[in-house]
Amino acid sequence: MKYLFNRTYILLSNLQSKIAFYPTVFAIFGFVLAFLMIYVENMGASKYLNDHFPSLVVDSGNTALSILTACITGLISMMVFSFSMVMVLLNQASSNYSPRLLPGLISDKNHQIILGIYLATILYAIFIAVSIQPDGDNYQVPGFSVLLGIFLTVICIWAFIYFIHNISQSIQINNILDKIFKQAKKRLNFLLKTEENEDQDFPETTDWYEYKSAKSGYFQNLSSDNLLDICREKETQIEILPVKGIFILNGIPLFKSKKELDEATVKKVISNFSLARGELVSTNYVLAFKQITEVIVKAMSPGINDPGTALNALDYLTELLALRMQKQDKQFLKSDDKVLIKMRSIDFEELLYQVLAPIRAYCKHDIIIVQKLGMIFFYLKTQKTVKESYYTSIETEAKNLLADARNAIKNKADLEKLEEIELRLNLKK
Structure with missing residues (x-):
């Protein structure tokens, strides 16, 4: 049961990132609600409402059909406009910032829920309209259902107003960066809380049994509880070979086991690896560094030439790097105080290089950006870290930046600024 629950949780987490997930759920709700209301009408709901609150009931079939038809037509127009606005947002984000931002924007629950409310109300109104008999007596007109349809339409109008407000905020780069930052910070804080900072006793894995991936995709997530159960059941230990977030090709080594596993167990272990064709910051904090870096480079x-956006993005990048300095490069999962699973994380040195190498290439000629990077290096050197080698990596990248900047900058005043940065970082021998 626990295994099934964890697998279902991973599946739902992947589905929630799809733009059609919440609209589909709401559409099903609207369909079911329509038939439920038809059943309630057959039980005499409209007759009761007409006897006690006659002013709320539409007792004319033609009038009810006209109202529902107007609601359906208006809601379809609003839905088309809203969907078009989402496409405009995605196109602008891809063109001006980075195509890598699209999965995060598509998975915005607010937009999905609003589209879902539209769909649910449209389906509800359509099926209620079908049930109306214009030539019947008063009590054959589903007046209560029509009243509910009007109420749902009012909710859709409110949702449309909120959508206009939300879309105008979502398209701003500061809000996009802030969302990425908060997701990555939440993920990093979660990893820090569950991390064992002291050295762990984990054996050498050179001679362990190696098992390969049966399919390809981005390594998004891992059902760690299920893997710990398997390790306890088979009395073995496992090393996860790929780093979370990388693209795993079919047939490359996926994990190692201390004991040889049968085919059924291997399939069970592999099924706990969540491989997908997209990436999400909520499951892989490294993606946030990539996205912010690409925003700076773009x-x-x-073609864009927007140093203000680059400076803002560097602020978010600085705080994430400072938080990453508190995390180990390796992660261990324990059960009953015994380490059963070893997982790899991208090294801080490699992460810092991947972030700063493209920034150096595009920003080395801009003294304002270089000054900002110098302040970032100084700030990071004052932060607490779990490994002293992280400071060495920071100094190395600072030297690389200054070397590239000196080759690109020829102005004497700007070169003096570079000297000040070097002195402040204490890089002169």
Whole structure:
């Protein structure tokens, strides 16, 4: 049961990132609600309402059909406009910032829920309209259902107003960066809370049994509880070979086991790896570094030339790097105080290089950006860290930046600024 629950949780987590997930759920709700209301009408709901609150009931079939038809037509127009606005948002984000931002924007629950409310109300109104008999007596007109349809339409109008407000906020780069930052910070804080900072006793895995991936995709998530149960059941230990977030190709080594596992167990272990064709910051904090880096690079490209956006993005990047300095490069999962699973995380040195190498390439000629990077290096050197080697990596990247900047900058005043950065970072021998 626990295994089934964890697998279902991973599946639902992946489905929630799809733009059609919440609209589909709401559409099913609207369909079911329509038939439920038809059943309630057959039980005499409209007759009761007409006897006690006659002013709320539409007792004319033609009038009811006209109202529902107007609601359906208006809601379809609003839904088309709203969907078009979402497409405009995605196109602008892809063109001006980075295509890698699209999965996060598509998975915005607010937009999905609003589209879902539209769909649910449209389906509800359609099926209620079908049940109306214009030539019947008063009590054959589903007046209560029509009243509910009007109420749902009012909710859709409110949702449309909120959508206009939300879409105008979502399209701003500061809000996009803030959302990425909060998701990555939440993920990093979660990993820090569950991390064992002291050295762990885990054996050498050179001679362990190696098992390969049966399919390809981005390594998004891992059902750790299920794997711990398997390790306890088979009395073995496991090393996860790929780093979370990378693209796993079919047939490459996926994990190692201390004991040889039968085919059924291997399939069970592999089924706990969540592989998908997209990436999400909520399950892989490294993606946030990639996205923010790409925003900086795109902002400093000749076609965009927006150093203000680059400076804002560097602020978010600084705090995430400072938080990452508190995390180990390796992660261990324990059960009953015994380490059963070893997982790899991207090294801080490699992460820092991947982040700063493209930034150096596009920003080395801009003294304002270089000064900002110098302040970032100084700030990171003052932060608490779990490994002293992280400071060495920071100094190395600072030297690389200054070397590239000196080759790109020729102005004497700007070169003096570079000297000040070098002195402040204490890089002169």
